[in-house]
Amino acid sequence: MASQLFRLILLHRWQWRLGILLLSFLSALFGILGPYIQKHFIDSLLSVPSKDLFGFESQLSPFLLMLIALCFLLLSQGVGFIANYIGMKESILSQQILSKKLYEKTMTLHPDSLQGKTVGEMVSLYATDVMGATIFLEQSLPIGAATLFPLILAPLALHLLFEIPLTQVLLTMGVIIFINSYLALRQSKFFTRFKQLAADRLGLVNEWILNIKSLKVMGWIDAFETKIHAMRVKETTNRVAMVTNGQTMNSISSTATFIINIVAITVLVNHHQSQVTPGELLSLLWILGVFLSRPFRQLPWFFTFGFDGWTSLKRIGHFLQLQNQGREWPHGVSADETNTETEGPSIEVQNLNLKIGKEHLLKNINFSIKQKEFVAIVGEVGSGKSLLLLSLIGETGASMDVYRINHRNILSASHQELCRHFAYVPQEGFVMSATLRDNIAFDYDVNSKMDSRIYHCLELSQLNLDQEPFPERLDTEIGERGVNLSGGQKQRVNIARADFYDCPVILLDDSLSALDVNTEAQVMQSLLKGRWAHKTRILTTHRLSALKEVDRIFFLEDGEILAQGTLNELLQSSIKFKYFIETHQSTEKSKVSHEVEN
Ligand SMILES: Nc1ncnc2c1ncn2[C@@H]1O[C@H](COP(=O)(O)OP(=O)(O)OP(=O)(O)O)[C@@H](O)[C@H]1O
Numbered sequence: 001m002a003s004q005l006f007r008l009i010l011l012h013r014w015q016w017r018l019g020i021l022l023l024s025f026l027s028a029l030f031g032i033l034g035p036y037i038q039k040h041f042i043d044s045l046l047s048v049p050s051k052d053l054f055g056f057e058s059q060l061s062p063f064l065l066m067l068i069a070l071c072f073l074l075l076s077q078g079v080g081f082i083a084n085y086i087g088m089k090e091s092i093l094s095q096q097i098l099s100k101k102l103y104e105k106t107m108t109l110h111p112d113s114l115q116g117k118t119v120g121e122m123v124s125l126y127a128t129d130v131m132g133a134t135i136f137l138e139q140s141l142p143i144g145a146a147t148l149f150p151l152i153l154a155p156l157a158l159h160l161l162f163e164i165p166l167t168q169v170l171l172t173m174g175v176i177i178f179i180n181s182y183l184a185l186r187q188s189k190f191f192t193r194f195k196q197l198a199a200d201r202l203g204l205v206n207e208w209i210l211n212i213k214s215l216k217v218m219g220w221i222d223a224f225e226t227k228i229h230a231m232r233v234k235e236t237t238n239r240v241a242m243v244t245n246g247q248t249m250n251s252i253s254s255t256a257t258f259i260i261n262i263v264a265i266t267v268l269v270n271h272h273q274s275q276v277t278p279g280e281l282l283s284l285l286w287i288l289g290v291f292l293s294r295p296f297r298q299l300p301w302f303f304t305f306g307f308d309g310w311t312s313l314k315r316i317g318h319f320l321q322l323q324n325q326g327r328e329w330p331h332g333v334s335a336d337e338t339n340t341e342t343e344g345p346s347i348e349v350q351n352l353n354l355k356i357g358k359e360h361l362l363k364n365i366n367f368s369i370k371q372k373e374f375v376a377i378v379g380e381v382g383s384g385k386s387l388l389l390l391s392l393i394g395e396t397g398a399s400m401d402v403y404r405i406n407h408r409n410i411l412s413a414s415h416q417e418l419c420r421h422f423a424y425v426p427q428e429g430f431v432m433s434a435t436l437r438d439n440i441a442f443d444y445d446v447n448s449k450m451d452s453r454i455y456h457c458l459e460l461s462q463l464n465l466d467q468e469p470f471p472e473r474l475d476t477e478i479g480e481r482g483v484n485l486s487g488g489q490k491q492r493v494n495i496a497r498a499d500f501y502d503c504p505v506i507l508l509d510d511s512l513s514a515l516d517v518n519t520e521a522q523v524m525q526s527l528l529k530g531r532w533a534h535k536t537r538i539l540t541t542h543r544l545s546a547l548k549e550v551d552r553i554f555f556l557e558d559g560e561i562l563a564q565g566t567l568n569e570l571l572q573s574s575i576k577f578k579y580f581i582e583t584h585q586s587t588e589k590s591k592v593s594h595e596v597e598n
């Protein structure tokens with residue numbers, strides 16, 4: 001996968017990438033021709049014979065030679081600049097491609113398929129790896145080529161112009177390149193660790209911020225801070241090692257040209273004895289001190305970013321390879337097919353199964369729910385109630401032989417279309433850090449003309465803005481994850497949202513659990529038995545009082561529907577259900593009497 005992504009980044013818009021290579025080569029060529037003409041300029045000024053490569057250079061006037069040398073050097077800089085500019089633009093384009101791929105994957109992946117990836121890891125994929133991976137373009141192409149071509153052209157020029165034996169120069173350069181690449185490999189390891197540690201810390205800090213209220217109550221704040229501090233210590237140690245290694249790399253690369261200077265001048269003088277011309281000496285110093293200094297400075301970073309980019313590509317590749325467990329929702333239903341219902345849906349499910357890892361969590365579930373029917377799903381804690389609701393909205397990857405809504409096979413519908421049938425209220429409620437209005441209407445450019453509708457939804461869900469702490473009414477800012485709301489308020493915000501979206505099927509996952517008995521009864525009358533009476537309603541619940549209100553009950557045990565029917569039917573037909581009701585009744589009674597006594 002990483003090599004596929006590498007090819008994609010490198011070969012996408014290949015004409016531009018080839019252009020970068022050509023421009024970089026031209027830049028290097030002009031860069032080496034500059035000092036060569038300079039040599040002729042100095043030698044012609046001093047009237048010293050100078051060796052021609054092209055056969056006419058020594059016949060040109062010093063003034064003309066000076067102009068040509070200047071032109072070459074300016075061209076070298078200018079063309080190199082254009083190559084860099086294109087490289088950066090291409091790099092940003094590649095970042096867009098990678099981000100889009102990551103985003104699409106993130107949107108289709110179910111939470112249970114993340115294989116334990118923390119929020120921090122996910123953030124670091126977007127924040128650092130996308131840039132890390134495309135640094136290949138910024139570094140490998142323009143800078144890489146600007147490094148590579150001079151490193152090839154310089155020894156050739158030294159050999160052709162000054163007859164310096166290639167072996168000596170190549171040997172010295174080889175040693176420097178070897179040391180640099182070794183240090184760069186080390187540096188990239190520090191970089192990778194740096195990213196991992198930052199991702200871990202981000203994940204932990206995220207948990208800390210989101211759960212600060214509960215952590216405080218549990219007395220875990222100090223433990224959390226100690227943990228975060230320990231992580232910072234690890235990060236600092238790694239950073240110190242990284243900086244030290246980087247400094248060593250920098251100092252080796254900046255002294256590299258000095259070392260080669262000495263080697264080349266010694267070889268040149270020994271080789272030519274007294275015949276070295278002043279022009280030759282000056283252009284030699286230019287080639288080694290200027291032309292080669294940039295590539296040597298950049299060489300270690302080229303290697304570092306190369307290694308680092310590769311690890312980023314591997315991390316992105318690994319994420320893109322994650323697959324949803326179970327069946328994928330197929331895509332590709334046309335918009336025309338989506339609104340064929342006229343009478344609201346009936347739901348039919350056959351042979352629904354869900355396996356996560358080795359656990360068979362939902363087993364051979366079959367049911368059919370009529371239009372406008374009100375169904376309650378009950379069962380012990382962990383029996384699979386929430387997973388069943390989530391499976392209906394395609395969030396678990398459960399497999400099914402038949403899944404029809406309003407007699408239409410929904411298995412071939414897109415995930416987006418499937419979700420359009422349902423208003424789903426999750427067990428914990430979902431509240432985001434935004435105004436109350438945005439939390440209900442869930443749209444960042446909600447029109448204030450909708451306010452009256454929002455108020456009505458809130459009224460039906462029994463969230464009275466005059467009595468509850470909403471000083472700015474719909475404009476009240478709700479803190480991160482609703483920290484300034486009570487559990488019951490959060491649930492009512494979620495219920496109001498479900499009402500606002502007016503979908504044909506309402507799925508409530510224990511959504512009345514945090515309401516007091518009176519408020520629950522009011523919501524039941526105003527919405528579930530009131531405004532939603534014409535909708536299909538499925539409610540999971542632990543409250544026995546709700547069971548008297550529903551048309552049918554599904555009794556779940558260990559991922560299986562053990563029995564289904566009305567309350568009376570089930571009490572008569574299922575001993576297990578009767579036992580379940582009796583134990584829950586006694587628990588509820590003892591809870592109430594305990595509360596009364598206290
Ligand atoms: N993502 C997951 N990966 C693995 N196991 C899971 C996952 N989600 C739920 N489970 C397991 O599946 C079983 C059913 O979970 P589910 O949340 O549906 O129970 P529930 O009936 O809704 O319980 P409760 O009454 O507490 O809400 C539990 O044993 C739970 O541990």
Ligand SMILES: [Mg+2]
Pocket residue numbers: 385386387427509510
């Ligand atoms: Mg549940």
